Amino acid sequence: MRVTPNMSSQNALYNIQKNRAVLDKIQEQLASQQTINRPSDDPINTRYLLDMNDKFQAGTQYLSNLNKADTWLSFSETALTGMQEIMKQANSVVSAISGGSQDATELKNVASQLTELKKQLVDMGNTQYGDQYIFAGTDTNVPPFSVTGPPYDSATSNEATMDVEVRQNSNLTMNVLGKQILTADTAATQPYGNKNILSAMDSLITQLNSANPDFSVIRQNASDLEDGTEQITNAQSDVASKRKRVQTMVDLNTYNNNTLATLRDATLLADTYKLAIQQTSQQTALEATLSSTAKISQMSLLDYI
């Protein structure tokens, strides 16, 4: 094949351009530390990468949901522990007088203690997280309980649950329902028990304040309060098991996200050592092209005639 100087220079330019393009790509990957900087760099892996990103993002959102739900549940737990304490006090003052031998002053004293405890119980039932009443079902803007009754629960108090998503298509009910704990006798479902703690207390107070207390009623009410304590314990263990589930879900989502992050890094992140070696060899190629181009294009018959 006949070779002209123009061919040599054109080929040299073409090869220098190609070498430079490869070097530029390597340089970009080294600088960004990513093997994929735009979809066309690797369309198939881009698809996987975006999918992993979506899943990772979803996992992060579920973790945020779980975190908030757990705060809500810990508020519930604290309130229920408070209720439990109140019930213990109520039970102990009532057991002291249920023998039936106490004098009227003492009974009145117990009655006023019970009135105070009932008020505290109602306060606990009206615990707020932010501006939401956590025991109020979905009527979170209305205080669910009142000191006077019956009924002791608000007219709108409902038994609807608040569900949040904690994993794809998996819901967690984050609220426990005050109605099922304090005024369970009228609740539609009674998972913890069927006693109305507030009305039992009121009935006790009425008896103790009366001139002629009926001790059979008092004993019945005292037994109801014992059952009510049990009721609160049941609710506590429900919340505890919910928090346990939250913890499991947090672990699961965290593990999931860690796996996704590892996979994503493996797909996306550049192998610096490999790139450095590629760069060196590409640099050598470019230098060789440049040096040979410079040498060959200087040669001419003109130098010899």
Place this chain on the structure above:
Amino acid sequence: MGIGATFQIGQAGLKIYQVATEVVSENIANVNTEGYSRQRVILETAPPTNHNGFPLGTGVKISAVERYYDSLLQQQLVNADSTSGHDSLKSQVLSQIEPAFNEIANDGIGASITNFFDAWQDLTLNPSGIPERQAVLTQGQILADTFHTVSTSLTDAQSAQDVSLTTVTADVSATLKDIAQLNGQIKTTELVSGNANELRDRRDLLVRNLSEQVGITYTENADGTTDVKALGGQALVTGDTYATMYTSVVAPATTNSVFVTAVGNPPAATNPATDTNITATVGGANNSKGEIGALLELRDTTIPYYLGKVNTLAAQIVSDVNALHVSTGGRPTYDLNGAAGGAFFDAAGTTAASINLDANVLGVGGTSKIAASLTTSRGDNSNALALAKLANTTDATLGATFSSYYDSLVSEVGLAVKSTENQASQSEAFVNQLTNLRESNSGVSLDEELTTLLQYQRSYQASAKLITTATEMLDIALGMVG
């Protein structure tokens, strides 16, 4: 025949080698001229005469000054240039579109979709919270804005191709006129004397340049002219007559169509009503030839395809979100105030360009108009939960979740960019290879020319020597007389 014949042969030699040197100098001078084909002097013996019963030569003569030209290579170059013109322009435009879909480097539609539904997730935890509601509105607005941005960059790219059509056709028309003029000059020159080598070189270069812009077929005629036709068979250049290629918007279309007039010198004034509309054929099969082919393909096929996909996505998000948000008899939804849920997105905005939040949620107190509940309870989050779950729901029309559909689109764009880049570099390599072949055949080699120059110089010296020798011989003969 006597000594005079030697004088004549020597003189002819001097003259002819002078011409040969001129041809060499023309070659050397045009070593860097684009499209130049090296020329050579074809020498032959002058007609012999009979002398003393022997046919004796009368020296040397120039039979022709030829250029090295390979018509098959020209044909291949024209085809390769058409493909290369198409591929490189398409690749260039597609890589300009790619950033709109570069979800890896920037947050685009994909991130906005995720953030939008994440805001609904946050709302499930505090359905009556104003900050959470505000976040849903803000993310909805950002989603709409991102769609607008992508839509704008795609439609901008589309109209840029449409505008380019006008520029390219004007350029084509100018080239057609030049080719026709050169055809005329070649024909007249060659009628009078030999080959119009330089004119042919210039014309052939113009044909190659033309083929980069628009796919053509051409034929070389016996009289030295070249006829050029568009891929649809319409004559663009016939002899020294030429056509005008131009664009015009013909209602009801809103974009340019490509027209071509009949050939003439000069051609008749343009008139879209009577001229031939070649929009459908000018780019070749599937608009695969020339820059015009690439422009038409991008404008009419490639960009509308991506735009269509983005529009479908926007339309489905609007309809799916609204389907859950708007209160119906079968599925009543309620806002924070217990009123029936209205539209979240404007139901009329069903394209990426027109997607927008509904006036219902944009007005004063819009945050409370978000229907998070399926009952009138303010703390009821069940509708917010349903909306949040849309993110993972397979949409029947899209056949995928919103994010997944978009991710596929991103990958599809990436694949298109990559494969056109590959095509462009392949056709560039092919053109490069053919150019090398052409250069190998027709290009000027300085070393070669210098060698020829030396050769001709020696021959010139020898011819001169002939004349001095003949002079000496004549002197001897005259001396004998004296």
